[in-house]
Amino acid sequence: MARRKKLTKVVFGVLLGVLISQFSSREECKQPKPAPRVAPAAPxxxxxxxxxxxxxxxxxxxxxxxxxxxxxxxxxxxxxxxxxxxxxxxxxxxxxxxxxxxxxxxxxxxxxxxxxxxxxxxxxxxxxxxxxxxxxxxxxxxxxxxxxxxxxxxxxxxxxxxxxxxxxxxxxxxxxxxxxxxxxxxxxxxxxxxxxxxxxxxxxxxxxxxxxxxxxxxxxxxxxxxxxxxxxxxxxxxxxQVILYHNQSGQAAFSGDLKQKEVHRAITLHPVKQPQYMYRLDKYVKALKIQNYQQETIDLHRGIASAMAELGYRIDHLQEVSLVEGLRLFPEERGSEGYLGDTSLLGLPQSLTRQKPTTLDDVLDWEFISKSLYSYKDLNPRRRIGSSLKEGLGDVVRDIMELINSYSKQRGRVIDFKEILYGYWRLDPVHGVDLILDLLLVYRKYRGHKMTVQVRRHAYVQQTFTGISVREVKNFDFPHISQRPSSTQAVPVHRKIVNQIISTFEQIPPIFHSDNVTKKETINFILPLSGRHEIFKRFLKMYEEVCIKQSEETRLFVILYTEKVEDFNRSSVLIENIQRKYSSSGVSVVTVNETFTRARALEHGLKLLAHDDLTLFIDVDIVFDTKSLLRIRQNTVKDKSIYFPIVYSLYNPKLLNKSYPLDDYAFFNSAIVDEDNGFWRQFGFGIVSLYKSDYVTLGGLNLLISGWGSEDVTFYDEAIKSKLKIVRSVDPSLIHVYHSIDCDINLDVFQRNMCLGTQASMLGSLKQLQKLYKKYEYLFKNLGTW
Known part of the structure; x- marks a missing residue:
């Protein structure tokens, strides 16, 4: 009991001292400042x-x-x-x-x-x-x-x-x-x-x-x-030379990445030739100070939580604790301007067991980091380390090295970072990020017995989430617009000129839009089709709703093969009906009487286009909307860029205990894009938008390839080698609806392997396949005896 009273007095004394100092400083601000006087330490x-x-x-x-x-x-x-x-x-x-x-x-x-x-x-x-x-x-x-x-x-x-x-x-x-x-x-x-x-x-x-x-x-x-x-x-x-830092890059100095150890260590940074770089650098330095204040906040919360734990208070009840009657430890309520933060989160001590799972699903899994990132969350378990994680690791390593070297001068040594040998990381959505890093460092001692040696050290790092801050900024692109005088005030002539210039700028479209966006460039669809009548029926209905009824500038060229007679006749009727229904439907048909190959089919369509026409190679299984058309126009620029969208491909519905309607395209537009329903078709290059002139420049598709696939991969390789920019990005509005794939045994080895790989990837997610395996494990065990 005596110990508790003593600690209470200590905590109360500290808080009272802080309050008195704050009150005194406020009172001093109200008093007139005396003239400067000579003192040992200058104010x-x-x-x-x-x-x-x-x-x-x-x-x-x-x-x-x-x-x-x-x-x-x-x-x-x-x-x-x-x-x-x-x-x-x-x-x-x-x-x-x-x-x-x-x-x-x-x-x-x-x-x-x-x-x-x-x-x-x-x-x-x-x-x-x-x-x-x-x-x-x-x-x-x-x-x-x-x-x-x-x-x-x-x-x-x-x-x-x-x-x-x-x-x-x-x-x-x-x-x-x-x-x-x-x-x-x-x-x-x-x-x-x-x-x-x-x-x-x-x-x-x-x-x-x-x-x-x-x-x-x-x-x-x-x-x-x-x-x-x-x-x-x-x-x-x-x-x-470290604290008064001169960058040798000249005009380009401090115009790039500011997350450099020189920027963090220096007192002065030179040269900053452009004013915008000076403002940018200043914002970065202020952000660093905010991070330091946030860390101080966390340390204070931990200190309070530790001290109050000695008094027998639980960390999750500190919001209601009073030091004495009428004086609460945390006087402001959550949501108020003076709220000091949630100690039950910020006050948690550093520990790899902050998060205590209650069910198996709550257990946080670690991901392994080496030269690559090994993740169970992706179909491709080994992938390159993403830019966000790479940047985060760089920030962490820099902070670690600054902490290690904070007293290096007095100790006559310096420790430099060389590389991360391996590491583990995980994300707790509530508390923050945990990291375990195996670091290779270089130890250099320059006092006494000089030496240089490589050492390995483990670092256990926790980054705590401190909360979300939202700041509303009006007229972000033109902050000075909000400073215009009201219409009732007299506006100087020079201000009228400035306002006129600003209003002109406001009417300019975003700089990343190419000219063809504002012109509504006509997109020429080329659709190879052999059989697949029911699927084509859905595609044509979608084209009617999305393109014809919404007056989109598009044309559709159906390259229709006659080899499957019944489907050919029924599809021809569909095309004739829509042509009669809309006099300007933009739908045309090219009848081809030969064995189907996709490359030749696309060539038949291209013959009908002009040199400067924007072209989209598309498949009948694809579902799209107007947003997809917008991205096609944005990302395809004549003589400059070709757009290879990454489509979202749906898994086999039977494995998911689902069924897909054949004729309802709207059903797929509302499909949930997640890892359970489908996957991003990273290695599919068949859907592409480009100008015919660029197609010709690249030499076109390989017309000697017959059977399933590989013509698009070959064309993509040629595009990469060219001077054209390749725009490769996921498009959540482009959905590839599942259909079965038959891999002809007569295909060459390369094509057959590609076909079988695609066939396997479309079966289902890793989670679904695992469940299937566990359910029928006895069958798989007996496969070798069949």
Missing amino acids: AHNLVFVGVMTAARYLDSRAKAVYDTWGRRVPGKVMFFSSEDSYSEDVPLVALPGVDDTYPPQKKSFMMLKHMYDHYIDQYEWFLRADDDVYVRTDRLEELLRSIDSKKPWFIGQTGRGNTEEFGMLSLESDENFCMGGPGVIFSRETLKRMAPYVDECLANLYTTHEDVELGRCVRRFAGISCTWSYEASDCDCEM
């Missing part, structure tokens, strides 16, 4: 002065992007420096007298530092010289600067000695260097005090055209220090 508002060098032509672009992003979060003050005639209403600007925007900006750089010295030397501990194409992680900058004794002379940056061509031509001694200007250069107050009074003398004695080289020479001459080498920065536990 955030006078820690560092940042001078950003820019030019008049960049004030509305780069400079504005800097000020809109990290510039507003500087723990001190930021000012922009440009030529004497510069002016801006968007950024705080100093137009330097007697300075122009010529390159190299040596005079601009020195005069900027002189301005800092003349006006701010006693107000800030640190001074940062930056360009308008650098991104600064201001929170990390503050952390770095507060870890260094600012009373000493410091000249901090990424050290340089010139590239290969310049080596020996910069008037540098063997032990001299300079701080590279791009990633940013940091001066302590003492350094600027020593150097700035001699700016004019440094400008009068320039040896090179390099601004950063001459700045380093001036600092070395009058402040007596050189740029801080990485191994000299003992106070800041860092390597300058």
